[in-house]
Amino acid sequence: MARKEYAFYPGCSSQKGASASNYLTSVESMCKTLDIKMTEIPDWNCCGASISYAEAGELPRHVMNARNFALAEQNLPGQDILATCAACWLGARESKERLEHSDVLMADTNEALKEAGLNIKVIPEVRHMVEVLIEDLGYDELKKPVKKPLEGMKFAGYVGCQTNRPFGIHGESFENPVYLDKLIETVGGEAVPYDQKVTCCGGALAFSEPDKAQAQIRDIIESAYDNGAEMIVTPCPLCQANVEVYQGSINKKYGTKFNIPVLYYSQLMTLAYGGSAKEAALDGNVIRARKLEEFAGR
């Protein structure tokens, strides 16, 4: 038996061929080393993300998350739900909190769930992968399997919004969370201090208001560069995508020469644990992390 088991909620972007598929690959490699067993919630559905608010209204959003709760409760009783995506985690946690605080919402939710042949009694805990790593294992345990520390590499830990606000990782400050820096240091890298650590990348507005979002992304990348970072590391699929894929557009617009790889913490951990470039899904980065690819080959 694995040392930890969770009801896994991968979320839409982590699926094969989707925008954060490299995240999933590296998480799976990392969890294999750490002996964490993740069982996918059968037939899980989308959380609705934050952006669906206008079309969805309130109850339908909660009902979407409630369906996942009910499926987890029914198929994987007693296990915490584990999400890798910041938005999935936030959306699910928000629904859990609302439903638990409102009998009216809970009753309506169960009435709707009945249409899908489901119901909820107790909503499982909803955890983010980072929470599990830090709270259930701890930095010391995460350090033990490190075979190849990422020595001499400088990373800007970009925490962004949704793993940080409004819930955050327990014990961290909203203004300067340090967990990501500590994860970077745990695997032997150097976390550079910079002042855009929790700045918003624009989120979904990168689609609808690209100019505004790209201006924010530019500030984040610029600050990381100015403080000596060689790569950016993040725990959120949307942060990763936004900060990575618009660098070309930003360069055109602002005359910058950004070309900085943006990675997931799970990719760093996989490599430090001795994993290959493939296991860390380095081929999934649009801006290739050459330095890490060389490192993985050593």
Place this chain on the structure above:
Amino acid sequence: MSDMNQQMAARYKNNFLKEVEAQVEMGEWVKMCMQCGVCAGSCPTNFHPGWEHPPQEIFMMIRAGKREEVLTSPSMWMCTSCYNCYVRCPRKLPITHIMHGLAEYAYQLGVAPKFQPTQHLSKTFWDNCTKTGRVNEVKLTQTLYFRDGLMAGIKQGLAMKDVALGLVKAKRLNLMEALGFGHKCKDIKGIHAMLAKARELEAKRKGRQPA
């Protein structure tokens, strides 16, 4: 004015604060704002032009009964859901949700600004993810680009061509999804029935006409 808009204005006798408290998600918090302005100073989009009223002003306008001005304002649609205002508010107002709630209400009443891109995105996203239970990223992108017609879509698609190509190369954009392949839930029927029920219950609880 749409029927529902007129109906709601009449129901609350032009007491817009009461209307917001009853109809808007987390609207009951609006009265608790103490006008410190921390939200305005914390909003990332406040650094860019186009931001008309920060949350603080929106709350004041609600209290002052400026119904039409608030509901037709583009301001709420600027929210990036970063939750900075939310965690900093000394009065613990869930500002992010209030902004979403106001936008949602304005949209449902049919008075929100037309052709608002984020509004379009919200609808596109929800329709996309509820159709099969999971997001189809290619279709989502296509729908967004072709919002303003074929030519505009091609233009924007060309502008984003490099972005898309990068993702395809990195195996993070599966063009096969456009053809109906890709991810979906098994119990799509159940999901649709469940959501229909949820919409019905919400409309009933809020006394809104069934959609």
Place this chain on the structure above:
Amino acid sequence: MADMKTAAYICKGCELGTRLDAAALVKTATKEGKMHLVREHDFLCSAEGVAMIQNDIDNEGVTHAAICACSRRAKTEAFNFPTTAISRGNLREGVIWVRPDTDEARETTQEMAEDYVRMACAEVKAMTQPKGNPNTGGVKTLLVVGGGISGMTAALEAARAGYKVVLVEKTGALGGWTAKLHKRIPTREPFKSPEDNGIADLIAQIEADANIKVYLNATLAKTAGAPGRFKVDIAVESGPTATEDVGAIVQATGFTPYDMNKLPHLGGGQANVVDQAGLEALARAANGGPIKRADGKEVKSVVFVQCAGQRDTTGEHLQYCSGHCCNTSIKQAMYFKDGNPDIDTVVLYTDLRTPGNGEDFYRSAQNKGVIFSKGAVSRVESAGGGCKVKFKDLILNEETEAEADLVVLATGMVPTSGPDLDALAEATRVAEGGDEAAKEQVIQLRSKSVLNLEYRQGPDIPQFKHGFNDSHFICFPYETRRTAIYAAGPVRRPMDTAQAVEDATGAAMKAIQAMENAGLGRAAHPRAGDLSFPTARLEGCTQCKRCTVECPFGAIDEDERRFPLFNESRCRRCGTCMGACPVRVISFENYSVNTVGAQIKAVDIPDEFSEKPRILILACENDAYPALDMAAMNRYEYSAFVRAIPVRCLGSVNTIWITDALNSGFDGVMLMGCKHGEEYQCHFVKGSELGRYRMSKVYDTLKGMNLEEQRLMDLEVAITDIETLPQRINDYAAKIVEMGMSPFKGL
């Protein structure tokens, strides 16, 4: 003094023995200090060392002892010999802790130490040990003026502590403004709703207390005497005047609301506009039912206008914030909302400030549906059957208006603090010249008097800011500039009922202390427990009146022959009179022109070719001297050229010390005193200001002596200037070296 036997003790503890040549110090004390008995000890503040001194006092007849060890602010409990005059030579904080332990520094450090030994010997010989005068008055009855919530609280607190109380109230009933409140701002968890005003209970407690004697419809016709022996004439409406002996006074005379008729633009004087007191009256009349206007119409909408005539920058109205009005309007808005949630209640404010637990109260009002709008009101006009309030919405940045059946103005507090003494003094001066208008003004001003004190400096407590009877804003709440008379409640500063209760309790405790001190002949704060008091050698007095005018505490009256008449128990022992006296006839037993003068003369002045200038520091004992001590504790070094003497206050510095110092060859004099002026930090309120004014005249003397102005340096020093003070001393020493030696050496 024939039976004076002197002794000097040289301590060698705390490294004094290794850093200094103790044998040389013994020699200095013997040869130059001319002490009868000189001893050294390895650890003087130890039980053994103290026993050695006590043995000398008991068996050798030592009456005067110079203890040369640490600062006079250290080891005060060990070196406590009540019958013996004691001086302290500060060899530790004053010398070794501020000097480097190097071979080069050893000579100048030793010189410094020897000077401090000489100074301590000279000082103690000029002192006598004060015995205190226990006959200044031992009355332990407290007079409380004002029967509102502050006065009643003070009376009850003193009575519970076992003291008799005389409570004088000018109206026919106890209770004051609080009794007129429908309800009051909550004082208890959860701070969500107005609560009972609590006055009935307080009155019942007063009436049940045998220690409290109440005079209603009564005012003070005359207050004579001093702490511990006040004699008060109480004029009672339609009755004979009563006389009471009291030991201390708490003045809790409260406030009146600012007159809203002075605010016509805000509707003051209009039928449907009331002030906060007016709204309380309407709420009391409604007695829990719907609140009605004067014309009987039920109020369905109400607008509260905050800061009406307050925080005014034009100079026309009150310049200050009254502190309670935001909470009061919140409370009054709840009168409406709690009765009927459909009543529109709007509070227009520019800045909402809710002290205490008012934040919870504010939130509760928001929860109840009171609307708070940030807006500056420009006009209130009558319109239709009610009012139209025009205001600028400060959030939306637009001119707008609101309509209401009733408008409530938050007008603020005006203290009932008696006449402004400066205005009265000026009017009296002009009236003495025969000016009729001035005579009328004197009568009018005197009619406002609350205490009718028979003091040389006027009939009431001096006012601080905006007419309030406060004294000092940081260190000493409740203190006024009249010893044993304490101000409490809104007469001291604007406040709400909860703060007034706390204030009154504090003032009652201070008043009790003052009575007890007066009975023992001891000084009150800040030299609490000091038994010395000033006396004047009247045969030398020129009746110039400087002492009676300058005393910050009004302690000195004039007798029939116009000589100063010291009222010992009013005195705070600051020595301002002593500093002011041009003929130097005023002294304390242990602090006088001589005790300091002798120290100045005792310093050894090296000749002008020595390259060793001497700089005298006269440092206020309240801030500057402790700052020097603390700098020493941190081992911040400073020049070996300085010799510091603590003074009770800059106000006690007599100009003769400066001229004597410069005449005897000192190259510079540094005065270190507290900040003066409106934001003063002086522990004696006016002392540092008066001292500085006096010193400004010395510059003429310097010119006469053909000396540079920079030879006298006035430094403003706060107790926190621990790090900067040594640097400022060094800068000055460098400047003196640059300027060159004084030409007055060896004359």
